Amino acid sequence: MAKKLIDLVNISKSYGENLVLDDLNLYVKENEFITLLGPSGCGKTTLLRIIGGFESPNTGSVIFDGKDITNLAPNKRQLNTVFQNYGLFNHMSIAENIAFPLKIKKKSKSYIEDKVKYALKLVNLDGFETRTVDSLSGGQKQRIAIARGIVSEPKVLLLDEPLGALDLKLRQDMQYELIRLKNELGITFIYVTHDQEEALTMSDKIVVMNQGYIQQIGTPEDIYNEPQNAFVADFIGDSNIFPAVMVHDKLVKILGAEFECVDVGFGVNKPVDAVIRPEDIDLVPVGTGILDGVVTHIIFKGVHYEMEVTANGYKWLVHSTDMFPVGSEVGIYVKPFEIQIMKKPESEDEEAIVIDE
Amino acid sequence: MKKFISKIYLALIIILLYAPILTLVVLSFNSSKTRAKWGGITGKWYVSLFHDDGIMNALYTTLVIALLSAVIATVIGTAAAIGISAYRQRTKSIFMGVTNIPMLNADIVTGISLMLLFIAFKFTLGFKTILLAHITFNIPYVILSVAPKLKQTNKSTYEAALDLGASPIYAFFKVVFPDILPGVISGFFLAITMSLDDFIITHFTKGPGVDTLSTKIYSEVRKGIKPEMYALSTIMFLTVFILLILINTNPKENKKTEHIINSKARKVSKLIMHRLIPATMVVVIIIGGFVYSKTNKTVDSKKQLIVYNWGEYIDPKVLTMFEKETGINVVYEEFETNEIMYPKISSGAISYDVVCPSDYMIQRMIKNNLLSKIDFDKVPNIKHIGSQYMKQSRQFDPTNEYSVPYCWGTVGILYNKKMVKEKVDSWNILWNKKYKDNILMQDSVRDSFAVALKSLGYSLNSADLDELNAAKNKLIKQKPLVQAYVIDQVRDKMIGNEAALGVIYSGEAIYTQKENPNLEYVIPKEGSNVWIDSWVIPKNAKHKENAEKFINFLCRPDIALLNFEYITYSTPNVDAAKLIKDPDIRNSKTAFPDPKDLDRCETFKYLGTKYDRIYNELWREVKSK
Numbered sequence: 012m013a014k015k016l017i018d019l020v021n022i023s024k025s026y027g028e029n030l031v032l033d034d035l036n037l038y039v040k041e042n043e044f045i046t047l048l049g050p051s052g053c054g055k056t057t058l059l060r061i062i063g064g065f066e067s068p069n070t071g072s073v074i075f076d077g078k079d080i081t082n083l084a085p086n087k088r089q090l091n092t093v094f095q096n097y098g099l100f101n102h103m104s105i106a107e108n109i110a111f112p113l114k115i116k117k118k119s120k121s122y123i124e125d126k127v128k129y130a131l132k133l134v135n136l137d138g139f140e141t142r143t144v145d146s147l148s149g150g151q152k153q154r155i156a157i158a159r160g161i162v163s164e165p166k167v168l169l170l171d172e173p174l175g176a177l178d179l180k181l182r183q184d185m186q187y188e189l190i191r192l193k194n195e196l197g198i199t200f201i202y203v204t205h206d207q208e209e210a211l212t213m214s215d216k217i218v219v220m221n222q223g224y225i226q227q228i229g230t231p232e233d234i235y236n237e238p239q240n241a242f243v244a245d246f247i248g249d250s251n252i253f254p255a256v257m258v259h260d261k262l263v264k265i266l267g268a269e270f271e272c273v274d275v276g277f278g279v280n281k282p283v284d285a286v287i288r289p290e291d292i293d294l295v296p297v298g299t300g301i302l303d304g305v306v307t308h309i310i311f312k313g314v315h316y317e318m319e320v321t322a323n324g325y326k327w328l329v330h331s332t333d334m335f336p337v338g339s340e341v342g343i344y345v346k347p348f349e350i351q352i353m354k355k356p357e358s359e360d361e362e363a364i365v366i367d368e
Numbered sequence: 369m370k371k372f373i374s375k376i377y378l379a380l381i382i383i384l385l386y387a388p389i390l391t392l393v394v395l396s397f398n399s400s401k402t403r404a405k406w407g408g409i410t411g412k413w414y415v416s417l418f419h420d421d422g423i424m425n426a427l428y429t430t431l432v433i434a435l436l437s438a439v440i441a442t443v444i445g446t447a448a449a450i451g452i453s454a455y456r457q458r459t460k461s462i463f464m465g466v467t468n469i470p471m472l473n474a475d476i477v478t479g480i481s482l483m484l485l486f487i488a489f490k491f492t493l494g495f496k497t498i499l500l501a502h503i504t505f506n507i508p509y510v511i512l513s514v515a516p517k518l519k520q521t522n523k524s525t526y527e528a529a530l531d532l533g534a535s536p537i538y539a540f541f542k543v544v545f546p547d548i549l550p551g552v553i554s555g556f557f558l559a560i561t562m563s564l565d566d567f568i569i570t571h572f573t574k575g576p577g578v579d580t581l582s583t584k585i586y587s588e589v590r591k592g593i594k595p596e597m598y599a600l601s602t603i604m605f606l607t608v609f610i611l612l613i614l615i616n617t618n619p620k621e622n623k624k625t626e627h628i629i630n631s632k633a634r635k636v637s638k639l640i641m642h643r644l645i646p647a648t649m650v651v652v653i654i655i656g657g658f659v660y661s662k663t664n665k666t667v668d669s670k671k672q673l674i675v676y677n678w679g680e681y682i683d684p685k686v687l688t689m690f691e692k693e694t695g696i697n698v699v700y701e702e703f704e705t706n707e708i709m710y711p712k713i714s715s716g717a718i719s720y721d722v723v724c725p726s727d728y729m730i731q732r733m734i735k736n737n738l739l740s741k742i743d744f745d746k747v748p749n750i751k752h753i754g755s756q757y758m759k760q761s762r763q764f765d766p767t768n769e770y771s772v773p774y775c776w777g778t779v780g781i782l783y784n785k786k787m788v789k790e791k792v793d794s795w796n797i798l799w800n801k802k803y804k805d806n807i808l809m810q811d812s813v814r815d816s817f818a819v820a821l822k823s824l825g826y827s828l829n830s831a832d833l834d835e836l837n838a839a840k841n842k843l844i845k846q847k848p849l850v851q852a853y854v855i856d857q858v859r860d861k862m863i864g865n866e867a868a869l870g871v872i873y874s875g876e877a878i879y880t881q882k883e884n885p886n887l888e889y890v891i892p893k894e895g896s897n898v899w900i901d902s903w904v905i906p907k908n909a910k911h912k913e914n915a916e917k918f919i920n921f922l923c924r925p926d927i928a929l930l931n932f933e934y935i936t937y938s939t940p941n942v943d944a945a946k947l948i949k950d951p952d953i954r955n956s957k958t959a960f961p962d963p964k965d966l967d968r969c970e971t972f973k974y975l976g977t978k979y980d981r982i983y984n985e986l987w988r989e990v991k992s993k
């Protein structure tokens with residue numbers, strides 16, 4: 012098992028009245044690709060800045076490689092950041108930008124030249140050495156920022172939504188590039204995004220955050236298939252979340268209809284939340300499913316159709332490659348293991364509380 | 369059509385704006401010395417300009433002050449701007465407001481307050497105080513041009529640099545500084561321009577013997593305009609003009625070219641910024657220093673004399689002769705009024721060696737223990753000063769120990785013989801209805817009250833309220849008869865036969881009589897004011913012996929004669945008066961009245977602030993009735 016490279020212990024941070032991070036605990040293992048995922052304003056950048064040393068937490072400590080670096084200056088930390096707004100140096104050429112950290116380390120001229128070339132190649136911008144920052148597109152700037160971040164081979168690279176300005180194609184390319192870089196260079200990545208698809212594609216581990224709390228930590232599969240609460244379920248992919256009652260082990264009553272499931276240990280006749288992914292709902296001829304409904308809306312999405320089926324007073328979101336025109340009656344069936352049962356939060360507060368691993 | 373009119377309008381404005389400067393430029397190439405005549409194109413004024421040591425020294429001082437103050441102000445101002453930018457928005461705007469105020473403040477207020485500050489802290493006014501003053505007024509300009517650049521720069525670039533391992537200082541100079549450099553440079557040039565441009569603040573904070581071009585031009589121009597000054601002004605205008613162009617093009621150009629320049633071009637511009645400009649400055653200062661030290665051989669401070677005198681109050685030849693004969697180097701400084709001179713002496717900010725105040729001011733200086741006794745063994749030429757003048761001096765210097773009379777004069781009536789047929793011997797003729805609208809009075813409190821008080825038989829230093837009220841009423845009674853209350857115009861109007869009678873100073877009367885032979889000057893039988901300007905030595909003089917040598921030199925009849933011919937005010941030097949060639953002047957009763965006439969005259973005395981106020985109050989009543 013790889014060791015803990017960064018350990019965040021009981022981190023709290025507030026700006027005036029505004030509590031941005033509340034008693035947060037998180038560790039990052041060596042050579043891990045960890046993604047902080049959460050809605051805008053939930054404190055991702057703040058957490059990254061605390062790791063980078065640009066903000067100090069009100070309480071708690073940042074442990075790096077076994078040493079407490081909470082109060083260490085940013086320039087003394089062995090980690091580089093790719094900033095949300097690039098932070099490129101306008102008055103320097105691209106080559107000078109990338110060479111900046113190497114010059115500080117007093118590397119030889121030829122070493123720097125080689126490294127700059129190599130870094131540019133990594134981000135697919137060979138030959139850009141003499142260009143000026145102003146002459147680059149937003150996506151090119153982001154890639155230069157990445158090149159500058161990795162060229163000095165830091166132990167950890169912090170990336171704050173580095174692919175935000177790219178089109179879909181380029182973004183996908185860059186996602187693979189980043190994964191490749193991680194594997195090639197053995198750098199630990201802490202990656203910030205609010206794009207759940209990106210998080211699922213790239214990460215070894217995803218940290219879902221909301222309002223300064225960690226909602227769930229887990230592998231992309233864990234997060235997607237077994238969201239631990241409604242927020243995570245809702246945030247990761249599209250979901251149908253129903254108020255339900257656990258009749259007993261392996262049987263749940265959703266909107267009056269009884270569904271078989273695989274979950275146990277929720278008690279008898281306890282209210283729960285049931286999550287069913289839209290692609291896990293099978294549409295079958297009327298009467299052959301568990302309950303029946305009417306198609307009320309349909310959108311073509313490319314790979315599949317996105318349909319809205321009204322059944323038992325609820326709108327069910329369904330993804331299917333089969334098309335059912337609006338108005339047609341359908342049966343609804345869900346395989347037992349496709350139903351995810353979650354404990355209902357007892358209060359508003361609990362809804363956002365930390366769930367430690 | 370509209371376009372045409374707007375173009376004409378623009379042209380007119382430009383002509384209006386630049387016509388005076390153009391005139392100056394043209395005149396600087398005029399080979400004829402007078403403005404009125406065009407004598408062909410010449411560059412000789414420029415040549416003689418560069419041969420004038422005084423001007424070259426002033427030029428060097430100006431450049432050094434401009435460069436030094438700009439460099440220091442740029443450093444301080446940039447640091448301040450960075451400090452201010454770190455504050456929150458509200459604190460920031462308060463700070464910016466506070467730094468802007470000195471810029472909007474009238475120069476004269478800044479100048480005087482700086483002078484007072486320096487004096488309060490017992491700074492010796494001189495090169496250093498000018499430099500400090502220039503730094504002070506330049507800082508806001510630097511802040512103002514750096515602050516917007518800081519606002520534009522992305523804070524994250526600084527953080528990015530730190531993140532990549534740069535120390536805060538390295539990050540500042542490598543990352544933040546280049547971003548704000550255009551602002552810093554334009555702030556620097558703005559500071560140079562402001563410094564070159566400044567006259568008023570320099571005027572108030574400078575000490576004797578130190579001049580910048582602007583104060584030099586000012587003091588030269590007061591002596592009558594020399595064509596060299598046109599040349600100098602032209603050069604100054606061009607310099608400031610070029611600097612302004614530099615300031616205004618610099619930042620924009622940078623941005624535009626950034627897209628297209630390749631790294632080679634950038635290297636060249638970097639070279640200019642980092643090497644050429646500093647190099648030029650160093651060269652200017654070194655060459656300047658070389659020239660300066662050559663022309664201004666290091667002065668042995670023992671061989672120095674700092675003279676503080678009225679403007680135009682000595683024949684320049686006399687100074688050169690004194691320097692030649694004694695080997696003493698004279699630093700010569702001028703003042704406009706006793707009231708400007710007094711605080712400089714009393715504060716001790718400058719130690720002058722020899723000063724020439726007026727009677728009442730000498731009285732005040734003696735009273736306040738500011739003067740030292742003159743060693744008359746060292747001033748044997750005192751024997752040439754007429755005893756009646758020594759006697760007059762006792763009104764303000766009772767023991768004759770502190771002052772040596774230099775120039776003197778009386779106040780009297782100037783009248784036109786063609787217009788006034790009767791005998792003029794009394795102030796009362798100024799109340800004669802016959803001469804309604806033909807009488808000119810001095811527009812000055814003490815002079816007007818002197819006339820009224822004397823006509824009533826009182827002392828012109830009266831401190832008796834009844835007497836003063838009587839004088840006031842008498843002046844009010846006279847008002848309908850008076851054509852005008854004026855100062856300098858008495859002279860011109862009398863020459864031009866525009867009035868029959870006028871109250872005038874004897875020195876001016878001599879001049880008018882030369883221009884208009886019908887004019888006659890009398891000292892009324894009731895008596896009048898006699899004023900005496902005398903040389904004194906301040907207590908804190910550093911070269912008292914040199915000062916005594918100087919006073920002795922001025923008392924030499926041949927020297928006193930030179931000065932009399934130059935200044936044209938009466939000389940107390942009786943042996944010099946005998947040497948005057950022109951018999952009309954030698955025997956002039958205006959210049960040298962009978963001793964009995966003089967006996968009836970009084971000098972003004974300093975009456976203290978209370979009576980100053982009373983006199984002014986009464987005078988205001990007269991004027992407003």
Ligand SMILES: Nc1ncnc2c1ncn2[C@@H]1O[C@H](COP(=O)(O)OP(=O)(O)OP(=O)(O)O)[C@@H](O)[C@H]1O
Pocket residue numbers: 026029031049050051052053054055056057058205
């Ligand atoms: N310097 C600051 N002063 C005051 N409040 C701040 C400061 N920086 C961040 N905040 C607040 O802290 C909260 C978290 O901000 P943060 O930048 O960490 O969000 P984020 O998760 O990165 O959002 P996004 O996805 O939009 O970048 C926000 O409410 C923000 O307004």
Ligand SMILES: [Mg+2]
Pocket residue numbers: 055056057095171
């Ligand atoms: Mg953010």
